């Protein structure tokens with residue numbers, strides 16, 4: 306089946322067309338731009354360009370897979386709004402995937418567990434831990450790197466590069482979720498044509514908002 | 527051949543999807559106008575919280591679109607063009623609508639227009655009252671905007687004559703409501719209280735009406751402070767605050783300044799029609815005073831019904847229809863939302 310994969314949970318604006326069945330999982334075309342402020346501008350053009358390069362029209366797609374974070378809010382929503390609207394407009398299911406899991410699924414397997422860190426801004430990271438088979442064992446969380454308690458010493462994701470020294474981890478590839486990684490995480494659900502879970506963003510933080518005191522004085526208005 | 531235009535709005539706290547039909551004679555017919563509001567989620571904060579609004583937009587966007595198509599009895603494949611609010615508005619909120627609109631447009635393979643929210647508030651009037659004469663004067667009043675605009679062509683030519691230098695009129699309503707311990711948003715409860723009060727009880731200041739002030743600009747910050755100070759003084763003196771009189775006197779000051787400046791602008795610019803739109807247009811005293819003063823001045827007054835005045839997708843679809851009819855060019859697909867989009871840019 307033909308799948309459009311979308312992720313905007315990291316500074317990368319990622320879209321790709323992936324062909325998947327029981328035997329294979331192949332990226333037919335992708336478009337990735339690393340620019341934390343271009344998610345709203347580029348995600349739909351990237352989806353369209355990837356489809357064109359793959360030689361398919363969007364109407365030929367069978368499903369969408371979308372990274373649902375965790376990720377900084379504004380950028381994350383660009384990809385999710387795009388995925389939701391594509392699913393509606395094309396009449397196809399959209400499968401949510403944890404963006405950290407998508408990064409983890411691209412990590413070259415060793416015998417050891419590993420972490421995935423992505424940049425959460427405000428000097429924090431989104432992170433999760435994985436066992437040697439790539440299954441998530443902890444997270445996702447949002448925390449200051451110095452507060453993370455773990456014995457695992459290797460970490461994928463762009464946050465690992467950024468905070469390698471302060472956390473004492475060895476950064477490994479990849480830095481961002483790939484279309485193939487996203488589709489691999491959803492592969493079983495896709496092939497079973499399972500009813501997708503709702504596309505719910507993993508914000509992990511509450512909105513910054515303070516309730517005003519009962520009544521403000523003139524000077525405070 | 528008649529064309530169906532889909533409009534998407536997400537600039538503040540209302541997620542709107544509208545569908546209109548553009549007929550060959552240029553008239554625009556309303557087919558669906560579905561809105562999901564996050565206003566209740568902002569009430570305890572006393573104003574719109576951008577992140578809360580943006581989260582609500584993402585949740586509501588597709589369900590609202592589904593309802594619009596169901597109401598209109600149309601399929602997605604019936605859509606011939608899409609218009610989306612490109613600005614002005616809250617950055618994170620706009621981004622949700624723009625992202626969804628790009629996906630709808632590329633999936634359906636139809637042209638996408640990034641249009642101006644403020645122009646949408648004016649264009650919406652054509653859904654109720656038919657084509658706009660040219661030129662037309664528009665007074666936009668809401669929680670986010672207070673502007674006096676000259677419209678020479680709704681699809682391409684809008685000039686700002688004046689705007690607020692501080693708070694929007696609706697913002698002043700919200701803040702005064704808080705002072706009077708009335709609920710948020712402040713417009714409806716103040717309007718209700720004012721009906722029981724005396725508008726001449728307290729002489730609140732009329733901002734920006736001095737001989738050296740900009741003729742068509744507004745200021746509501748001083749008024750809001752004057753009301754708060756008056757209430758505090760009354761409380762300090764141990765008096766019971768006459769909420770109805772304060773509300774009526776405040777509302778009178780707002781309506782007086784808005785209508786006086788609008789009439790003056792219409793006269794000076796020789797414009798025969800005034801459109802009042804935006805959330806505050808539903809205010810009873812504003813429309814009453816505007817009707818009175820327009821009649822005296824021989825100016826035709828057009829006020830869309832309240833449902834069309836507040837933010838919605840139908841206004842964006844209506845503007846989109848006029849932009850399509852005028853043969854304006856489509857936006858490049860990689861356009862970005864512009865929180866500060868100037869009003870003279872009707873479409874990108």
Ligand SMILES: [Zn+2]
Pocket residue numbers: 643647668670804836837
């Ligand atoms: Zn508005």
